[in-house]
Amino acid sequence: MSLAKITQVKALALAVPGDDIDTDRIIPARFLRCVTFDGLGEHAFRDERTGPDGKERPHPMNSAQAARIAAAKQGVMVVGFNFGCGSSREHAPQSLWRYGFTAFVGGSFAEIFFGNSTTLGVPCLTLSKEDLAECDAFVRANPDVEVTVDVEKLTVSAGAKTWKAGIAASARDGLVNGKWDPIADLLEGTDAVAKTAGGLAYVAGK
Amino acid sequence: MAKTLFQKVWEAHTVRKLPNGQTQLFIGTHLIHEVTSPQAFGMLRDLGLKVKYPQRTFATVDHIVPTNELKEPYSDPIAQEMIEALRKNTKDYGIRFFDTTTGTQGIVHMVGPEQGITQPGTTIACGDSHTATHGAFGAIAFGIGTTQVRDVLATQTLALSPLKVRRIEVNGKLAPGVYAKDVILHIIRVLGVNGGIGYAYEYAGTTFDGFSLEERMTVCNMSIEGGARCGYVNPDQKTFDYIKGKPYAPKAADWDAAVARWASFASDAGCQYDDIKVFKAEDIRPTVTWGITPGQAVFIDEKMPALETLNAADRQTAEDAYAHMKLAPNTPIKGTKVDVCFLGSCTNGRISDLREVAKYLKGRKVSPSVKAIVVPGSQLTAIQAVHEGLDKIYIEAGFEWRGAGCSMCLAMNPDKLVGDQLCASSSNRNFKGRQGSQTGRTVLMSPLMVAAAAITGQVTDAREVFKV
Numbered sequence: 001m002s003l004a005k006i007t008q009v010k011a012l013a014l015a016v017p018g019d020d021i022d023t024d025r026i027i028p029a030r031f032l033r034c035v036t037f038d039g040l041g042e043h044a045f046r047d048e049r050t051g052p053d054g055k056e057r058p059h060p061m062n063s064a065q066a067a068r069i070a071a072a073k074q075g076v077m078v079v080g081f082n083f084g085c086g087s088s089r090e091h092a093p094q095s096l097w098r099y100g101f102t103a104f105v106g107g108s109f110a111e112i113f114f115g116n117s118t119t120l121g122v123p124c125l126t127l128s129k130e131d132l133a134e135c136d137a138f139v140r141a142n143p144d145v146e147v148t149v150d151v152e153k154l155t156v157s158a159g160a161k162t163w164k165a166g167i168a169a170s171a172r173d174g175l176v177n178g179k180w181d182p183i184a185d186l187l188e189g190t191d192a193v194a195k196t197a198g199g200l201a202y203v204a205g206k
Numbered sequence: 207m208a209k210t211l212f213q214k215v216w217e218a219h220t221v222r223k224l225p226n227g228q229t230q231l232f233i234g235t236h237l238i239h240e241v242t243s244p245q246a247f248g249m250l251r252d253l254g255l256k257v258k259y260p261q262r263t264f265a266t267v268d269h270i271v272p273t274n275e276l277k278e279p280y281s282d283p284i285a286q287e288m289i290e291a292l293r294k295n296t297k298d299y300g301i302r303f304f305d306t307t308t309g310t311q312g313i314v315h316m317v318g319p320e321q322g323i324t325q326p327g328t329t330i331a332c333g334d335s336h337t338a339t340h341g342a343f344g345a346i347a348f349g350i351g352t353t354q355v356r357d358v359l360a361t362q363t364l365a366l367s368p369l370k371v372r373r374i375e376v377n378g379k380l381a382p383g384v385y386a387k388d389v390i391l392h393i394i395r396v397l398g399v400n401g402g403i404g405y406a407y408e409y410a411g412t413t414f415d416g417f418s419l420e421e422r423m424t425v426c427n428m429s430i431e432g433g434a435r436c437g438y439v440n441p442d443q444k445t446f447d448y449i450k451g452k453p454y455a456p457k458a459a460d461w462d463a464a465v466a467r468w469a470s471f472a473s474d475a476g477c478q479y480d481d482i483k484v485f486k487a488e489d490i491r492p493t494v495t496w497g498i499t500p501g502q503a504v505f506i507d508e509k510m511p512a513l514e515t516l517n518a519a520d521r522q523t524a525e526d527a528y529a530h531m532k533l534a535p536n537t538p539i540k541g542t543k544v545d546v547c548f549l550g551s552c553t554n555g556r557i558s559d560l561r562e563v564a565k566y567l568k569g570r571k572v573s574p575s576v577k578a579i580v581v582p583g584s585q586l587t588a589i590q591a592v593h594e595g596l597d598k599i600y601i602e603a604g605f606e607w608r609g610a611g612c613s614m615c616l617a618m619n620p621d622k623l624v625g626d627q628l629c630a631s632s633s634n635r636n637f638k639g640r641q642g643s644q645t646g647r648t649v650l651m652s653p654l655m656v657a658a659a660a661i662t663g664q665v666t667d668a669r670e671v672f673k674v
Contacts, residue, residue, distance in 0.1 A: 018526070019519050020399055020499050024637040028644075029616045033270060033284045035244035035291050037352075047644040052625075081519070082400035082433065085499075086637060087616075088335040088349035089242065111403060111435050112335060116351035170367055173226035182224065182365035183253070186357055189221055189230050190258075193363055196221045196232045197259070201467055202328060 005178040006121050006151060009103035012069055013076040013139045013147040013158070016045075016060045021079065022086035023113065027095045040091055041070075041098030065143045070100045076147045078132075078139050079106035083124075084113025093117040103149040105156050105165070107132050118171045121180045123151045131156075131163040151175045208474035211327075211440055212371045212406045215346045215471060219329045221363055228365045234328040235345075236263040236358045238301075239314045240270055240288040241618070242333030246355035247295040255360040257299040262362055264323055265296045266304040268313045269618045273581050273608035276306075285619065299359075312584020312610045315339035315427065315552040319419070320586050322452025325464075326441035327471035331358055336552050336634065338429040341438030342422035343445055344471055346406070348436040369435065370404055370480035375411035378487035383667075383674035385562075386421035387554060387632070387652035389413065389485075391493040391503050393425075394432040397483065399501040402434025405480070408473065409439050413487045419448040420558040427553045428634050431500040440472040494665060495636045495650040496539050497527030502636075504539060506655070506667045512536035530638055531647050532626065539665055542649070545627040547578040547660040548641075549605070549653055551615040554632035555583030559653045560591050564599045566654060566672040572604030573663035579606045579621065581613040605660070617642025630659035 031043045045061045056062050069075030077096065083106045084092060093116045096104075104117065104124040114124050127135055138158050139147065147158040149165075151172055156165045174180040209217075221230040238246075243265070250257070257263065270285040279286045289306075296303035304310045304317050311317070315336055318324035326344035330337060333355045340347035350364065357364055374397075376389060394401075407429050414422060422439045429437030439445075446465050449455045456464040491505040502524065504510055513535050516524055528535055533542065549555075549563065560582065572578045580600050582588035588610050591597055597607045614621040615633035622642025623629055629641055629648050636648035649665055658668035668674060 019523055022499075022635075022637045024616075024635070024640050028639055029618045030642070032241050033282075033288065033618060035288060036248065037245055047639045052644050082403070085399060085433065086335065086430075086635060088333060088337075088351055090245075090333075090351035090353060093351075108400060108403060110400075110433065112349055112351060112430075116353065119351065119353045168367065170224075170226040170228045170365075177226070179226060181353070182226075182228075183357060183360065185224050185226075186230060186361040186363050186365060187255075189363065190361070192221045192230070193232060193258075193361060196219065197362065200218065200232070200234060201463070202234060202325060 011074040023092035026092040040095035044095040081107035085110040125165040208477035237332035316584040322455035326468035339427040341426040344441030372481040376413035383669035386424040407437035546629040550581030551633035578660040
């Protein structure tokens, strides 16, 4: 299985502010009533974007900028801290990715969301609190300027600004080497797995 | 060298180091349900892969099952399609399925312990963030995404990096009317909803020593709400006693060896933790949430926080929360009108929860302004409750007695809030829209506090209502 090497994402960006944005907000549970991930993109942040009366609410995902990202199928979402907390539903990053977001920049990410995103080849980079505030402000003020998320150099840059970014070393390694989906590596270890399984005294299901 | 349970389990299940530096970790037990598995089976088929160790995966159906409609086809065709997809997938690949017709179906985090599948010193993964529940038995148990469900099906392993370990010690005896639910809500309130990122939580101390396995499950269940992907309690005699005799428990000849092995996984005296936090049981009072994250909580007799007492980031979330909840800062939460009461979920839908509430519910009536439902977490729990006559107590009090499932915890089935109804809920998440209505409001609390809310029609102190 050959995967693209994801060293850099250069795209327009959208700021979606707020800390502790949970996966129920990203994709409400009623959209999990499905057996495929197809079509999830259009429901990203559904209840934040649309009121109970069916009318649009003021939300960054309703902006012209979001529409440009959806059309380009490429974009950077700039978020706050603990983004993607709550449920393990992969439907959350799947919906944002299918919408068009190909990288996230934030203060911190919930672990399961981070892993689910990385496995899709979508990098989640962190900035310091101060740098994130600056990046967020820049993105709002300059919607036409592309943001570069550099996974290899660990920087986020836009215009004349460059901020130092972070990501777990293993996730960076997987992305830049085209091994962000671990299945090939895991399958290679079949004999070693059998050995480990044999050494464990328990077998559930016996 | 002295080691933590986490380190011992991790080492025992390490297959090898992967090129990116992660560990290929063997998953002893894999649990699946209808929501996060169908896409994984689709991926397997696309890649032409088989299920490598089918006897290590167990399935049940919980999220979408209706709780007041036992006959199929369900009125919701999508629910029917999802349950049938799971039937087909488990049949095609030879996976044991605790189906609705077996009398053993239930919330996946209840089925594992009930069947004795959940055992100490094991690794347990499930496409569900509340998998840490199984940590109550001294297992390293955690939620995974759907692509990872595929990884476990295909290889029985995952690519993971080890977690740091934070010991959370609670010592002393809880006051009457204060429960395990209050303990975990308090821990999350103090350490924050993101305080546990990067950590496994080891719950310890004399309070946990005294807890039953069901109480330990309530606490471990909500580890993810504090940001910790997994939480556990070291196994002890209570753990072994709970497992003994369960269908998948080791049998006579193997039992003593299993117990010795399980006990050996407990954290060693003198082992090193990355962090330690200590709480006193007597400092904890009945706790309720007031906002849209589980960390936004107060003791029942406290006022909700004034905005000016919060830092800038917390203040923004609090403003959002107050607007959604239609509550006012710096006022008491006690007395807030309640529309719906939900007793159930993988946090508090176990037999001990149903018994404890029933003890106080006899002779009391649900307020006419309240819709109250009780949803046993599993069919075995429901059967036991009926055997003990608990269903009658609930029904006489005015609760609706329902079938087993996740129900109104996340409202993927027909059990939903309507409009901006406020729900006193024994579940685990008070996120915006969580209970099925975009403007619906959730106040998390212990089961007895839910019952007190049902009777009085408001958020109130169960200790006063029931003279606890």
